[in-house]
Amino acid sequence: MKIMAQASSPQAVLASWLQAAFAKAYPEVAGEGFQARVVAATNPEFGDFQCNDAMALAKRAKQPPRVVAQAALDALPVPEMVCKAEIAGPGFINLTVSAQWLADRLEEQMANPHLGVPQTGEGKTIVMDYSSPNVAKPMHIGHIRSTVIGNALDRLLRARGYRVVADNHLGDWGTQFGILICGYRAFLTPEQQENLTVELLEKVYVQSYNRTKEDPVWLEQCRAELVKLQQGDDANRAVWKRFIDISIREFTRIYDRLDVHFDLWRGESYYNDRLPAVVERLQNEHLAVPSDGAWIVDLKDEGLDVCIVRKSDGGFNYATTDIATVASRTEEFAPDSIIYVTDERQQLHFKQFFAICRKIGLHTRLEHVWFGLMRLPEGTFSTRQGNVIKLEALLDEAENRALTIIRDSHPDMDEASQRALAADIGISAVKYADLSHDPQSLVVFSWDKALALDGNSGPYLQYAYARLCSLLDKYGQDTAAHRLAPATPIEKQLVLQLLRYPETVERASTASKPSHLADYLYELARNYSRFYQSSPVLKAAPEVRDARVKLCSVIARTLEHGLHLLGLRTPRRI
């Protein structure tokens, strides 16, 4: 199969012209190392694109900016697709480009199987580590960000051609299992043990944990069970395995609702066998030194304090596990990079173990994408305080709110369809609420924010898409043979915006901010809604109609592509 050549963007075409023009007019200052930049006009009144470089060059050229701009425009013939090139204000070069030329570029973009998204990841592998809940605790609203943002980044990378290995690095090992095993045996009836749920496990954990605080004998017993588990005791291994199986079953139910799927489910325990070797290696290379009975790596030189790699009781901790995980992933997948998506609190931890990995020669690029911790208005929440909101409850509420509206607006629809649509809309509303904001902003949870159904919300985008589908269905013919022919300002604006899709996907991915794409899609849906309101499509004269339907089909495809990159569903009817 022939690979379609990457269509160069209008900006790139215009920038290379102006680059040559500046170089010709001012060879001394605009030669080597100078990069002309053309960006979208800040205001449609100014034109379609603008270049601000004349102002930057003015000082070095020792001429007023407007003179520099004029000299550049005089240096080379203006390309034929440029209808108007004028100098404005202090020295902006404003460019107005032929709508038809833009439309032709857009046709090229749509002929590309990736809608013009550069396949920079071709042949490269990235391991992504996101969501990663702890076994035996229900997922709560604090897990939604890592899951939803991580999954969107996963999808964005795949769209750029990367092979992504999404690994759900479950918290399935650690001191909590001694507490859990004792609690499980002491507090649960045989029936409860038979019908074990994560919710029960959580209750048992809290109860057992509280008892360790007041009953030293109990605490000792928990420790003993933990040691037995770590030494491979059959009975404890079996119980532990059961906790994991039950947890995975429940997590999967939620992931299915969220359309999130992993390639691997390797918990921390998967790397247990490698932990001693990691510490030995650090000891042999004199990177780890004893301190108060523990083994630490001193990273003060790098401003990263010290990091414990082996506890004074001989046990290993998370830093060791994470280093072992990097080693294992590097051997198995030879990834270009490993990306971790967690909340802001773990920044130091990641910096520390990234530094240690470098010291022992693990040179895989490691990246920590952090996001703002979700809080409640009264502060942070924790299992022990019992003020968590379960993720499942949030999803249920989202679907219920959507269902109420659907029953009202589609009384004719059968119950099953209403529920299916409510799921499509409700879940997407929850995901969009997270994806549409900068991941690094602080988030204070509120039901109304998380479940917004109008304005800048998931359903707004889905509604625009459903209207497009409805219109295309009513038209009922294939649009493949039609050509775009933008004739009105709003149509041209849509074409210009659609042309920005590839760069938007790339920017969202490289900046690790799905919000850039969410913003773009919202603007696209908004412009479509304005177009829809002001411009008849099916009722227009035939030539106009066919071109407009074609435009609608391009918008629909782009919107659908983008919504899927965010992990949002695209029902054809709302």
Next chain:
RNA sequence: GCGCCUGUAGCUUAGCCGGAUAGAGCAUCGGAUUUCUAAUCCGAGGGUCGGGGGUUCGAAUCCCUCCAGGCGCGCCA
């Protein structure tokens, strides 16, 4: 104390590798449906971009400083 981050309209926010009049949504008020889905569209009011200083032709954006808040800083992950 040290480190990371945040501060934009009543609320939620976009813009932050410097560009022209700081864009939206919610809420409030006023309009639009014999017309392709009103979860829509159009309009109005509402801003010392936390304060101060600096760099620059130009600062929400870069630098310094102060204020306010969040998070993290050796054996939890």
